[in-house]
Amino acid sequence: MNQRLIVNYEGKPAYDIMLEPDFNMLAEAVSAIEIDNRKLMIITDSNVAMYHLEAVKTALSKNTQTVETIIFPAGEGSKSLDTVSLCYEKLIQSSFDRNDVLVALGGGVVGDLTGFVAATYLRGIRFIQVPTSLLAMVDSSVGGKTGVDFKAYKNMVGAFHQPKLVYMNLSTLLTLPDAEYYSGMGEIIKHGLIKDKVYYAWLKEQAEAIKRRDYDALREMVYRSCLIKRDVVERDPKEQGERALLNYGHTIGHSVEKLKELTLLHGQCVCIGMAAASLLSLNRGFISETEYKDILNTITLFHQPISVNGLSAEDVYAVTKLDKKMDSDKIKFILLKEIGNAFVDPTITKDEMLTAILTILE
Ligand code: GLY
Numbered sequence: 633m634n635q636r637l638i639v640n641y642e643g644k645p646a647y648d649i650m651l652e653p654d655f656n657m658l659a660e661a662v663s664a665i666e667i668d669n670r671k672l673m674i675i676t677d678s679n680v681a682m683y684h685l686e687a688v689k690t691a692l693s694k695n696t697q698t699v700e701t702i703i704f705p706a707g708e709g710s711k712s713l714d715t716v717s718l719c720y721e722k723l724i725q726s727s728f729d730r731n732d733v734l735v736a737l738g739g740g741v742v743g744d745l746t747g748f749v750a751a752t753y754l755r756g757i758r759f760i761q762v763p764t765s766l767l768a769m770v771d772s773s774v775g776g777k778t779g780v781d782f783k784a785y786k787n788m789v790g791a792f793h794q795p796k797l798v799y800m801n802l803s804t805l806l807t808l809p810d811a812e813y814y815s816g817m818g819e820i821i822k823h824g825l826i827k828d829k830v831y832y833a834w835l836k837e838q839a840e841a842i843k844r845r846d847y848d849a850l851r852e853m854v855y856r857s858c859l860i861k862r863d864v865v866e867r868d869p870k871e872q873g874e875r876a877l878l879n880y881g882h883t884i885g886h887s888v889e890k891l892k893e894l895t896l897l898h899g900q901c902v903c904i905g906m907a908a909a910s911l912l913s914l915n916r917g918f919i920s921e922t923e924y925k926d927i928l929n930t931i932t933l934f935h936q937p938i939s940v941n942g943l944s945a946e947d948v949y950a951v952t953k954l955d956k957k958m959d960s961d962k963i964k965f966i967l968l969k970e971i972g973n974a975f976v977d978p979t980i981t982k983d984e985m986l987t988a989i990l991t992i993l994e
Contacts, residue, residue, distance in 0.1 A: 635855050640866050641794050649798040649858050655687050658799055659694035665796045667733045671698040675746040676737040677706040680764050683807050688737050700726055708894045711741045711780045719749045733758045739765030740772040747778025751793030761795045764804040766816025770857035773798045775865035802850050815899030817934040823860045826880045829972030831856050839933050877974045880966040881906030887951035891943050903936035908988040913968040941994040948989045
């Protein structure tokens with residue numbers, strides 16, 4: 633069974649999110665957005681290329697004679713202005729013009745980077761997201777955030793640029809290594825915690841099916857997470873308010889990610905950050921001890937960490953203060969008012985943060 637969501641931007645339908653069991657509908661979906669006979673550049677990484685490039689190339693060859701590819705080494709290290717520069721060079725060499733289209737085939741790194749190339753090449757060309765990781769499906773491919781890292785700063789350079797289509801072949805989740813698959817669960821648990829307590833309860837009930845990667849459970853889970861993300865980005869596309877709630881767990885999570893020099897996956901760091909943010913919500917009296925423990929149990933149920941070794945609380949605090957989510961001198965912290973309902977709190981003190989950070993250090 634397939635499913636489709638329409639995403640509005642500035643009040644008008646902007647693109648579809650398609651949930652499919654294979655790549656069979658890709659050519660038709662691309663025709664529907666009127667890019668037939670334009671040049672297509674598939675941008676992907678060395679891992680994804682091994683599994684899915686041929687199938688996507690074959691599907692897209694029905695739309696146009698020119699399907700070219702750029703393959704860069706897999707990993708966060710490639711999410712840089714150097715890779716962006718290589719992409720510009722290849723696009724110029726292949727005479728891509730404003731009417732031609734980029735296709736991001738891969739996980740979050742590929743999607744964010746390709747989106748950024750699309751946002752900036754010739755002042756902006758169209759692009760399609762074909763996410764192949766759980767994290768990219770439920771988070772980064774939806775909502776038009778694009779960008780790359782700059783030196784040690786994650787997502788420091790970027791632009792908002794909406795895709796023309798997000799096409800998910802859910803079967804690609806079956807080839808994901810366990811670590812990457814479960815890392816995607818971080819953003820999914822986050823969706824339940826910040827917006828939908830019924831969904832959060834459903835994730836716990838369906839844990840066995842989700843771990844088995846049962847197709848129906850995957851489809852339902854990706855659909856419900858995309859629905860939450862879609863509704864938030866429609867209401868606040870440029871993160872001027874509500875969209876910041878999607879950063880639950882990311883404030884401390886990003887610091888951990890930076891201090892561990894990217895040896896932990898993004899979703900793992902988000903889970904560690906959510907453990908700290910949940911403790912702050914408990915200490916402020918918003919959630920109960922039972923709910924706090926339940927959140928930690930749910931994170932561990934999906935094989936994600938709630939603590940990290942080798943870091944000092946002062947270092948985590950210092951890096952958090954430097955993070956770009958700071959508004960003047962205050963850290964905009966996302967807390968839970970209750971499970972399924974988050975809010976931005978700019979009043980968290982240094983002592984409160986240090987107490988929370990200490991609970992996540994081994
Ligand atoms: N990943 C958070 C957002 O798209 O706003």
